[in-house]
Amino acid sequence: MHVQEWLDSVPAVAVYAVVALVIGLESLGIPLPGEIVLVSAALLSSQHSGINPIVLGACATAGAVIGDSIGYAIGRKGGRPLLAWLGRKFPRHFSEGHVATAERSFEKWGMWAVFFGRFIALLRIFAGPLAGVLHMPYWKFLTANLLGGICWAGGTTAVVYYVGIVAEDWLKRFSYVGLAAAVLFGLASMLIVQRRAKKARITEKETEPVGAGD
Template structure:
């Protein structure tokens, strides 16, 4: 069963809880499809029989993002690079030493702005909290970027989908599915472009710093 079908088979309150949980666990540093479940649940909410409020979905995603990132920050600050080493061993397909070194480079260059904009990029979204804690970014600055990034990401994503869905329903009537298809195509295209840019950045940084990018430091 795929994610949309699964979400459609459970009660609305469980959809809200699942969105917050998945986004939160992803933000701690565990690779999960947080953005996918946010988009899928929002699309589901546009169905007239779903009885799901898209803005509650956005609020749950924001809450999960803020809490998850804060937990990730605390764990990273407590356990340091041992956590990052464990993540690379446990999830080698999603988090590699090169990814971590590239994220550290981005943090060095952009500071807490990395936390804000990292919310919109899958690889940085997973690493932002733990890495900010490991690098001992001041928590107040981290929290401000964390909260604002979570709000803009969750409500921006939901708002865009609702806007396109409402426009499709208004102008296309019975062909509202065209609007949903457009959202999916745009989301996939944007996600693919961001993933490609991050992948290229990781590869370029690893080539420039071959020794450092092999393995994260051990605490």
């Protein structure tokens, strides 16, 4: 079967559900590739007449907001023991250093940490649970969470969708290359975000006073 025919056979409802579920679970605090899934789905929508990019963006936003809100409730109830448990289960993402970095960001920036955290892989996972642990007022969290979710999910979907439309003729002629390009684009975007987050953490550690941890 031709790749384009196979892509056209994917039910739109399944795409919406997968995007909302993966982004929701990631926002809840489970390390999943939400950004890759969203980018790939947005590219698919530009080539799949049955997938509406507006509905896709709405599903992504709903998953982000609902997942973050559930994570907030869990963090508020579980407190710091929850972070310790997550650190044992997911040491790569919830190490003491990562938690400390995210906590400093929240204490310094407040609502802005929730808003801009939607665009940063590390804070996107931490935002909900950590805001609950730190007892941020829910109305502040919800406002920043909603605005961040709309800008991130809606903006990413729109940009990637229109990039796909512009490249539509090329993708039709080289469908296998186009499919590979979609995957590589998603992976590259995730790696770039992770690298920037890592550099930010290293820079922050280097600028800390020598006796700060004593």
